[in-house]
Amino acid sequence: MNTPNKITLARILLIPFVIFFYVAGFIPYGRFIAAAIFVIACLTDFVDGKIARKYNQVTTLGKFFDSIADKVLIMTGMILVVTIPLRGVGAAAQPVIFTSICMIIMLAREFIISALRQLAASKGIVLAADKGGKIKAAFQDVTICLYMFYAAFIADTNLLVAGNLDPKDPTNIANAVVNIILLILLSISTILTITSGVSYILKNKKVFKETQEKDVDKQPQKVEFKKVERKNLEKKYDELIPEGMKIFWETGWASTTLLQKKLLVGYPRASKMIVQMEELKLISPIENKTRKVLVTKEEFEKNFSAK
Secondary structure (H helix, E strand, O other), X not given: OOHHHHHHHHHHHHHHHHHHHHHOOOOOOHHHHHHHHHHHHHHHHHHHHHXXXXXXXXXXXXXXXXXXXXXXXXXXXXXXXXHOOOOHHHHHHOOHHHHHHHHHHHHHHHHHHHHHHHHHHHOOOOOOOOHHHHHHHHXXXXXXHHHHHHHHHHHHOOOOOOOOOXXXXXXXXXXXXXXXXXXXXXXXXXXXXXXXXXXXXXXXXHHHHHHHHHHHOOOOOOOOOOOOOHXXXXXXXXXXXXXXXXXXXXXXXXXXXXXXXXXXOOHHHHHHHHHHHHHOOOEOOOEOOEEEEOOOHHHHHHHOOOO
């Protein structure tokens, strides 16, 4: 595990501490501590990405790991803010119905995008985060951090009390300003959540299109490919090609990564097998980061039968 992935793991490990200090009312200034830890966790998202890009340590595992860490952190912050309401005059900053709706929208967006990425991964396509998603995440981080610090201020100080409702009181004026700012930030975060989600889906709609095409292509395709006896296949081509084709028939698509994982071979050999399979017209050239299987099992056995 490289350094960026270790930093991402640290972000996940900080989440239980955020929860503990936020809900532990018996600890003095517990919510302040929770908010500070949450800020540190958010900053690690910036640090691990910068290190990964600077030292060329971007990996598929890192992209997946980072996405999971971000989602869990944001969900944790939103749930804490909504489920543990503010008391006193500060409660106006947290209308439960409004924040609940915002949280549902944010959670729904993350689940939908996760499902889209899972579908893409099943086709050998890795969908990286886009700029809109990063802006959305930044607004969410800032909004939740401010809510948590404000909640800590309400819970751990006596400056804002329920009985002091004089609208001319400087404290209440400042409190009203903070309320408005928090609600505006939460509204912007929700709007960005919706727009970035829709934009991401439209930008990667090819994933759904490919799925429909695969359903249509279930009928065996009539293709012409070289007829090679099995003894010649073993001499000229890699002897594991038949085993590789079995894997491709099961998955419905072909890739070098599949051969590496399933056949336990190195990248050079797996890559050479892909080239040979394409030469024999067993699989298609790469299109949209994936390849199609062009022959059925019956066609393969007929044209590559031993003599």
